[in-house]
Amino acid sequence: MKLTDINGISPERDKALHESGVKTPDQLVQLFPRTYIDRRKVLGIRQLHGSGEKVTVIGKITSVRESGFGRKKRLEAILQDETGQLKGVWFKGISYFKKTLKIGSDAAFFGTVKRYGRFLSMAHPEVEQFSGTDSSDDQSFARIVPVYPGNRSFRDAYITSGLLKKWILFTLDRIRFQEFLPDEVLKRFQLPERNTAFRWIHEPESPEKHIKALERFKFEELFLFELSVVSLKKEVFDKAPGPVMGRTKPLTSKFFNAVLPFELTSGQKNALTDIKKDLRSGCQMNRLLQGDVGSGKTVVAIGAILMAIDNGYQAAMMAPTEILAEQHFHTFDHWLSPLGVNIRLITGNQKKALRDDILSDIAGGTANIVIGTHAVIQDAIRFHRLGLAIIDEQHRFGVSQRALLRDKGEHPHIMVMSATPIPRSLAMTLYSDLDLSVIRDLPPGRKTVRTNILRESERKEAYYLMNRQLQDGGQIYVVYPLIEESEAMDLKNATEGFDQVRFDFPDHTVGLLHGRMTLDEKEAVMRGFMKNQIQILVSTTVIEVGVNVPNASIMVVEHAERFGLSQLHQLRGRIGRGERQSYCLLMTDVRQSKEARSRLATMEETSDGFRIAEADLKLRGPGDFLGTRQSGLPEFRYADILSDQYLLERAKQTAIELLAKDPHLNDPTHRELKKAFLPHLEEKKKFFRIS
Numbered sequence: 001m002k003l004t005d006i007n008g009i010s011p012e013r014d015k016a017l018h019e020s021g022v023k024t025p026d027q028l029v030q031l032f033p034r035t036y037i038d039r040r041k042v043l044g045i046r047q048l049h050g051s052g053e054k055v056t057v058i059g060k061i062t063s064v065r066e067s068g069f070g071r072k073k074r075l076e077a078i079l080q081d082e083t084g085q086l087k088g089v090w091f092k093g094i095s096y097f098k099k100t101l102k103i104g105s106d107a108a109f110f111g112t113v114k115r116y117g118r119f120l121s122m123a124h125p126e127v128e129q130f131s132g133t134d135s136s137d138d139q140s141f142a143r144i145v146p147v148y149p150g151n152r153s154f155r156d157a158y159i160t161s162g163l164l165k166k167w168i169l170f171t172l173d174r175i176r177f178q179e180f181l182p183d184e185v186l187k188r189f190q191l192p193e194r195n196t197a198f199r200w201i202h203e204p205e206s207p208e209k210h211i212k213a214l215e216r217f218k219f220e221e222l223f224l225f226e227l228s229v230v231s232l233k234k235e236v237f238d239k240a241p242g243p244v245m246g247r248t249k250p251l252t253s254k255f256f257n258a259v260l261p262f263e264l265t266s267g268q269k270n271a272l273t274d275i276k277k278d279l280r281s282g283c284q285m286n287r288l289l290q291g292d293v294g295s296g297k298t299v300v301a302i303g304a305i306l307m308a309i310d311n312g313y314q315a316a317m318m319a320p321t322e323i324l325a326e327q328h329f330h331t332f333d334h335w336l337s338p339l340g341v342n343i344r345l346i347t348g349n350q351k352k353a354l355r356d357d358i359l360s361d362i363a364g365g366t367a368n369i370v371i372g373t374h375a376v377i378q379d380a381i382r383f384h385r386l387g388l389a390i391i392d393e394q395h396r397f398g399v400s401q402r403a404l405l406r407d408k409g410e411h412p413h414i415m416v417m418s419a420t421p422i423p424r425s426l427a428m429t430l431y432s433d434l435d436l437s438v439i440r441d442l443p444p445g446r447k448t449v450r451t452n453i454l455r456e457s458e459r460k461e462a463y464y465l466m467n468r469q470l471q472d473g474g475q476i477y478v479v480y481p482l483i484e485e486s487e488a489m490d491l492k493n494a495t496e497g498f499d500q501v502r503f504d505f506p507d508h509t510v511g512l513l514h515g516r517m518t519l520d521e522k523e524a525v526m527r528g529f530m531k532n533q534i535q536i537l538v539s540t541t542v543i544e545v546g547v548n549v550p551n552a553s554i555m556v557v558e559h560a561e562r563f564g565l566s567q568l569h570q571l572r573g574r575i576g577r578g579e580r581q582s583y584c585l586l587m588t589d590v591r592q593s594k595e596a597r598s599r600l601a602t603m604e605e606t607s608d609g610f611r612i613a614e615a616d617l618k619l620r621g622p623g624d625f626l627g628t629r630q631s632g633l634p635e636f637r638y639a640d641i642l643s644d645q646y647l648l649e650r651a652k653q654t655a656i657e658l659l660a661k662d663p664h665l666n667d668p669t670h671r672e673l674k675k676a677f678l679p680h681l682e683e684k685k686k687f688f689r690i691s
């Protein structure tokens with residue numbers, strides 16, 4: 001069956017459907033309604049009180065007119081049914097609605113009804129217009145009317161919601177869809193069979209049926225996803241051989257018993273237990289270590305590295321920037337050199353002689369630990385016996401770097417560390433190849449950073465605090481937001497801020513850091529700040545994740561409302577690292593929206609990164625939250641990994657159970673499931689570069 005076999009689909013309409021990605025009858029029925037009008041709840045206009053109730057009314061648009069001038073300008077449309085009239089009012093998007101609202105067309109308004117004198121009105125109602133065939137009998141008898149998404153090419157080809165419905169029902173009468181979910185799964189979760197589910201989507205008898213049908217399609221795609229993830233993990237990642245590191249461990253115990261000046265937190269201990277188990281298993285470790293800024297991931301990394309060295313292997317640690325790599329180098333050097341461990345730092349701009357020396361040290365096996373930037377995975381570097389590779393600040397790297405590392409040396413164990421506390425469901429989908437260890441606690445005795453939202457008029461208070469800390473020998477960050485539309489504006493903001501701060505604090509050295517500076521310039525400024533040659537660092541958001549300057553105790557964030565919550569949390573994590581009481585001052589414009597205020601208030605209320613991330617995710621959605629760097633988030637058509645988390649867990653569990661019984665889906669009852677799942681598996685393999 002072709003689309004044009006359907007009554008009413010002309011070649012032009014066929015083309016319009018194609019342009020919207022609908023190329024076959026199968027794809028047509030996968031076009032789900034974007035909403036439904038429940039006509040059982042539609043009220044006659046006369047029945048409305050106008051006391052703020054939320055309702056749907058259906059009638060004919062009898063007039064559309066503009067009134068008022070300037071800021072008072074508005075658009076009014078009268079909707080009339082058999083019982084009375086109601087006015088829809090628009091204060092925004094006037095020209096758009098003036099064009100789209102057609103006098104004489106049948107329409108539904110959804111919204112809140114208010115009464116003003118004699119008039120019932122709805123401000124900015126959601127509008128659904130039906131025209132021509134839409135108000136045909138077949139629709140008005142239906143109790144719940146699906147409303148399909150529209151677009152320009154649909155409009156140009158006169159493809160209305162009503163027509164789509166007719167075509168879809170025509171198709172459903174003629175095509176049978178193959179069920180591939182096992183019977184027992186359908187039964188267990190009381191999900192409708194595929195054909196029934198399509199029917200319930202497009203012609204629901206009740207909202208409950210529609211919800212159940214949608215749940216089926218969500219589960220279906222999550223289940224196929226989890227099947228591919230779980231089987232790949234079982235067959236590939238969990239079975240890849242890895243170096244066995246089970247020997248007794250002099251360095252490890254010396255370090256934890258004699259060198260480390262503090263007790264590990266229970267989160268750190270648990271993470272190390274997970275890691276130890278992996279290192280001994282004989283299979284390659286693929287683990288994500290998640291822990292908020294300051295939770296002490298570095299010490300866990302050191303623990304893992306020492307186990308590798310104790311067993312005669314080399315270890316590598318990769319950081320996203322040279323500053324971070326250097327910082328790690330100093331920490332490692334400080335703690336491990338006294339134990340006789342040889343640590344080498346490899347960066348992009350080292351002199352050839354030094355570089356050659358380092359390379360031969362690594363190849364010869366005299367270097368126990370190699371720390372560096374991307375340089376670590378370069379071809380030129382040959383390890384003598386690499387057994388463990390750690391990536392810090394994982395979100396800065398992609399899947400491809402993980403794949404490169406996996407292929408380096410003798411299939412080294414891989415651990416990636418991330419300070420972005422993402423909810424479990426997101427971690428499950430994003431890092432599906434990794435096992436997860438989470439450090440939820442912070443080392444004891446941390447002073448919480450005091451956070452205050454300040455208005456421009458309260459800047460004096462900020463200056464007072466800043467002066468006090470400076471006199472006390474402290475240091476300060478001042479951060480300006482990245483303005484996406486214009487890098488130039490950005491720079492202007494920060495440079496003007498820089499001039500202002502220099503003027504206001506003439507007795508101290510002020511440094512400026514921004515994205516247009518060269519790597520060397522940036523590093524020079526950063527080093528000056530680390531050595532306290534610079535007391536106030538004014539910067540755009542380029543200040544590095546993970547940078548540790550314990551003497552810095554104030555973080556001033558300008559235009560704080562322009563930052564995401566997680567970003568603010570990361571920034572705030574730069575301070576509160578030393579003895580001093582630290583302050584995070586969120587400067588905001590006076591005229592900011594209520595939402596912006598309550599959003600920022602989250603920062604005042606909590607310092608729990610997981611809670612902040614969750615709030616942030618809810619506000620921004622996963623794509624935006626993770627930013628453009630983070631590719632690899634699977635696109636689900638129906639499921640939302642945040643609100644449908646329970647379905648994801650259920651899908652994962654079901655996939656694990658099913659694959660335990662039938663690892664290759666060879667059971668005859670799983671034949672259709674296997675057919676449906678294989679393309680997903682292929683796609684995943686490509687993604688993880690597994691041939």
Ligand code: ADP
Pocket residue numbers: 262263264265268291292293294295296297298299419443444546548
């Ligand atoms: P992050 O997880 O952000 O990378 P770090 O590893 O840089 O955190 O640790 C932050 C600071 O906390 C470091 O100065 C580290 O020495 C210290 N630290 C780590 N673990 C503990 C602990 N168990 N007790 C006290 N201090 C700790």
Ligand code: MG
Pocket residue numbers: 297298392546
């Ligand atoms: Mg760190």
